[in-house]
Amino acid sequence: MLTRPFGLLKFCLLACGISAASLANAALTIEITQRLNEATPIAVVPFGGVQSADNTGAIIAADLDRSGSFNVVERSKLPSLPSSSAEILPSVWQSVPADYIVVGSVSRLPDGRLSYRYELLKRGGLERVLGETFTVDSGRARDAAHYIADKIYKQATGEPGIFATKILYVNQYNRDGRKRYRLELSDIDGARQVTLLDSVEPILSPTWSPSARQIAYVSFESRKPAIFVQNLSTRQRTKLTDFSGLNGAPSWSPDGKRMAMTLSRDGNPELYVMDLTTNALTRLTNNPAIDTEPRWTSDGKSLVFTSDRSGGPQIYRLNIATGDTKRLTFIGKFNARADISPNDRHLAMVHQAGGNNYTIALQDLSNGIFSTLTDTPLDESPSFSPNSKMVVYATRKGNKGVLGIMSLDGRFKLRLPAVDGEVREPVWSPYLR
Incomplete structure (x- = not known):
């Protein structure tokens, strides 16, 4: 049922077939697994x-x-x-x-x-x-x-705190023997969990507006992918795109006026930017490879994205004004689903460390130093805290999907498992205004 454009889903490590426990309460709990002495x-x-x-x-x-x-x-x-x-x-x-x-x-x-x-x-x-x-x-x-x-x-x-921020994530669970998906919102300590959307079809790629008043995500509720925008205070939802083929990986510009995304409306998955006032689309890439998962730099002038144009998934930077593209990652044959820190200093990404193991890796963009943050085999979806000090990501504990949080130096770690269900696709909010 998946067509070629959905080959990029391997970049996202969606693994929608994993089993889920029945959901009674999707609240997250906290387990500190490593401390700083x-x-x-x-x-x-x-x-x-x-x-x-x-x-x-x-x-x-x-x-x-x-x-x-x-x-x-x-x-x-x-x-x-x-x-x-x-x-x-x-x-x-x-x-x-x-x-x-x-x-x-x-x-x-x-x-x-x-x-x-x-x-x-x-x-x-x-x-x-x-x-x-x-x-x-x-x-x-x-x-x-x-x-x-x-x-x-x-x-x-001397650094801003992040305790008043939020985490957005997807919870996969079973109800009456049928798999369902919830888009959840909670404090970063797991408290005050709120369900924003409950669907029998997958929910993917949640993302925040820079004001933290809106979110965007991909929903398959119409049996094909579409990008939705949702107002958090009114709960009003707007379908932003519903083109033929892939509609995926939405990402808000820092000024909140544009949305980067991946579309295959012209046949091949390419990067586009939509003006959110006029809905006018601008195509940014034109390459026979799969280009996906765009993320903005803080100045709104560039995007980092995943492409297999070198033969395997790697991270690139695109200058929006000139179209110039530069490869950023060279270590390993698989680097994807990158997030760029709010201070533009680091890239966090899913890295194939060997065999079928996927870990979270960090690359310092100022000096090119590449390091592996995690040592668990199935990690995905890294997202930086707004102070650029920590990363939240999806991982596994036993046979269950949980969220992990780690300091960039790797010396402090904690897990946020759901009471029930599988949690994945986390994204850390900006500072709340």
Whole structure:
């Protein structure tokens, strides 16, 4: 039933025939599999005052712990549970093995909103290096906790935090003996999972708009591939393309005005760009090879993409204005499904390491250094965090599809398996605006 243009699906490692467990709840869980020994020790005291199901301090602690940059001190080692710096006795807290201490509290205002107050203290003289009071609507308790964790991360490391961002992914499951697919959205800690689309036909290649207010993806719900755009707040869906043949691999330009994609409307899979205001199409490549999986550089002037024009799948860069194309990868006979880091420094890709093993590899675009990040045999779909520090990807644990997150130096790893079902095709959101 697959025609030649769908030969490029091997680049994407779709493997739609893998089995799936029945789905009761597609929420993700967290398993930290490797830590940094030199991570900064930090004590996060449970917040005082009004709390929702999860204590604000516990959410902040979990965020920082999963970042790979911090080692959170166990609660049992805290000498007391202060909610402000005024309640801390320096002589007692000097013995706590932490470079930083986080304290705070939550109160409910008469109108029902929640007021948050937090402080970040340096251990030495318990110096207050960060503090803030703010209010949120009552349903945004987790947003408030992720916001505080982001502020602490930025203060301590100098880099933006990513705890308030989201992950989009596909969950494959069985219902009544029939395979189904869900497009899921969750916090990066797996909480607050939302189903955006549920279909008996495959869902592929989800991607974010730069504003994080819209997503695009490929759906086979009409029995052939079509690219859809969906508004996250209204849930309104628009079919963007439905040409004969392949409609695949959508990718938003950094300014949000154009969409790169792969189409075979003229016979062969080629790269196109659509103006999202006029829907006008511009063809970018004209090669007898398969050109697919475009991703924009941050300046919107170039695309990196996969092509087998050299005899096997490799990564290339296309200058949109001139049409000049340059091969970027040379190590290994298979490199595909690349993502470029938001700072344009690295490429993450699916790399055939030998035999039938597919791993996630990293190439430094400034010096050409190529390294393999993962050592599991069936990894796919790498996507960078918006601060360019981590990569999320699809992998296997036993016979089940899970998501993995890894720091670029490979020293911190965690897994996000679904409670049920197979999770794959992850893509990390940009910073939420």
